[in-house]
Amino acid sequence: MLKPFYLGFVAVILILTSSNAYGLEIDVSVDRNPVIVNESFNLTVTADEDLPRWAFSSRPLMRDFVVGATSIDTSSVTSQGVTRRTTRWTVRLTAREPGRYTIPSFDIEGAQTQPIEIEVIEVQRNQNGENRPFFIEGTVSEASPYVQQQVTYTVDLFIHSDIPLENGTIAPPLADNANVEQITQNRERQEIINGQRYQVITQVYAITPQRSGSVEVQGVQFEGIYRQPNSRGFSGFSRPEQVSLMTPNVELNVQPIPQQYQGQWFVSEQVVIERQISPASGMVAVGEPITETVTITAEGVRPEQIPELDISSPDGLRVYPETPQQEVFARRDTRIGQVTYTTVYIPSREGQFELPQINIPWFNPSADQSRQASTAAVQLTITPSASEPERISPVAETETEAEQPLDTATQPQVDTGIASIHEQGGARTSNSYLYGALAVLFIIWLVTLILLIRAKRGASRKASSDVQNTYIPNRARQPLNNLKQACNSNEPVLIMENFRAWMNARKNDQDNGKGIRAELEQHQDFKQELAALEAALYGKEKSTYTRGKAFWKTFSGAHKKAHQTDALKLYPH
Template structure:
């Protein structure tokens, strides 16, 4: 047995080497249907490694799928045959007669030939087991305006495998929005599995364009057999309008742009040193979150402003993309007075009425009063008796007044008070340095006290939103509470659920999100959520509470 195998190997090695002499090209069917995949085979009469025919010319008229290669060597009656075959899946979006070009490999060329693609009949749901529907909202766009292109694949048979291509548009950015959604739909008595995908379409050039619809290629199970199927959607004609002349500012083509602001506390009269949180929300329809401009506030003498990191997000509603930019500013009054926060104005182009408009926030008035530590009663004459002083002090406590002119004695008292305060501060600093090791050991106690204070404020915001039955404000306050409770700036309500491990809290938060983001209204008890959040977190002994990976 071994001797026979050895002789066979020697015989094969002794055979003369072959060279490529012929290259052929063929398809598995001709004619083919529009939107139907077929297989192009290119064969060589020799074993070829490290190279393959160039099929780039096919991209002009066809969708080119993956290419597979196989090699075969056979010996029949002492005759050796070698062959290499490349197979490529192709599909034509249009009907007509097309030229399959000649392919070349090692100076050997194949013969070109004609391929006929017949038009597919109009797709109808009553006689098709598989078809594609597409839509674009809105159907007319401006340059850089964001449209939502929806693709729905309808399948009446069980799918074993398949692939769906992406839409194509010249001079445009196209990206998929989120994950595909699967549902069931009954059309004229036939049940279909519906696979829906949303794509963000942003044209970068004006003119008339065609969105080439996606194509599907796969296999379905029918009568215990696997059958190849394919489908293609109808192309969409798109008119892209140019940017209007003499437009000033960031180009924002939209159907609606709004500005909204909130103050915490909402009282427009505060004392010196009391921080005010100003939250401004910019909302736009048909604009991506990356296009929303930065909100800049005018600097005011006497009030310092500390901006927080902006939050950008977007969602698809009713076939339109809605984007938001949320920016928070900490305003810290430095001295008493009446201040005017200037109006905030952002230009945008209204694509409905085709004109420039402005999203504005009106100017706001803020009154800053002197704090209790700096407000002093007026100083009377030295000849005033003690009884007069007591009467004057009693009168001042009933009706406080702000000193506009300070007597020399009062000035010295103020200077002395500040000196004592500075000395006390220096003493505390020296004490902290000397007890550095002790502070390091107990370093977790300080942030905990601060966290408790912040949690108290967050719970207060939750109660305010609950009294107003404002689900949106309550959800925003809940996210703020999550960041403080989880000690992470990126934490959300989902991490809060993981932290508490409370089934009732989980159900109530899910009902809140359902009421906000889905068509069905969830039965949510806001007061119950607040009550559950005030309960202690029951962590497992020896286990560390960590957040899930944020994306």
């Protein structure tokens, strides 16, 4: 009883297996034949069964074609109780060279497909007004450049106005032993070709070969999605279609550096050097900064290709170069490289100085000649730090005279006063009582004046307790107080400003050009702190300044020693 049932079950299984092995139908087709070189076409493989994704492999196609994205979709249709299932693979292929190619046979779940012959032809524009919906072109500006010379690669994508593109991307060109960089973003324009209107999207790339010899540039690749208009469909509905376009590969014959060229290799279409000095007159006092700005602009290069400047200066100028600033931008589809060098010079002595001429050799590939970009030398005039006389108002002069030491400021006034009194007394009367009265009044006035001067000098010593046993006129006290506050807060800009304000406050026309800065710098500890301050302000490496208290300590010590040596030289009247 069970044996007939078992035999029937096995028979059903064999029938189903036989149907799957021998009933599977595979159809292979292309959407166009012949096809155009570097333009994509679709290969469609359709099976009448629900098959897994991995049942079809596109690997055999890679020998002759560029294989793009592969999509798969399945569908089922039920009619009169019978369900029909379908699996469809769509592969986007592109041929790089013209000729005849064969799409091989595929083995899918034991079923073999038929090979297909494909003809690939060169691009041709029809003369009757009918053109392709999409095409792409690529051109290079120079096929035989010099090593490190910029080559401009221009890509034009043509899109038919009646077939709008939904989206798309352009992959940049590739090249071994060369740098590739996009110069401009998408630029759009319109053209009429054989009576048809096209939207044209342009991209420009810069290719810079890094070695001589043959360099192959692989063309760009465009991938996009569009909808082909379908007037027969419901409400004009159409399925999205994919398109792939490529530009041909280009071979560059890169020339080596000419043997007659001298110096560091620097190839460009144009090189310009600009030099500016601040102040523009080039005249400053000892210790005042001079800022030099040198800008080098070159066409068709990156900033890294511009030769570095050798910053040098004559003795007597301390040099503080800043980090060079690099910039790159595009102008008229050409890359422009620019480097700006900023250098601060601090003169340590007076005199005439010269910043030497700047010369940069370069090679012009268009003229096939060596050139040289130059700037003239710059003359600097350094004056003493205290060469300008200080203009003091009559009130200020009176205060200064009142602050002078008693033996130098008041004694001449006593002698002059007595002589004046005797002269006046002799002219008016010989009465001894009158002379006595005048003498008493004069003594009272003199005692009062001495007491006032001593009180004022005592207040001055108390206000200047930071620098003991020194004599500081009123005009220099405020800059000193500000200098101390700036040192305590470690503010290098304010420290330098108040240090210069103090130097300007203590100078006058009796200084004979001998600035106090040079005298203070004779103390090595202060000279080192001043150099550290200048380095923090003008040096290449910017860091937090924390030596304010050390600066004030060394300054106070140098100030005290200078006063003890010669107070009038430190603060001349």
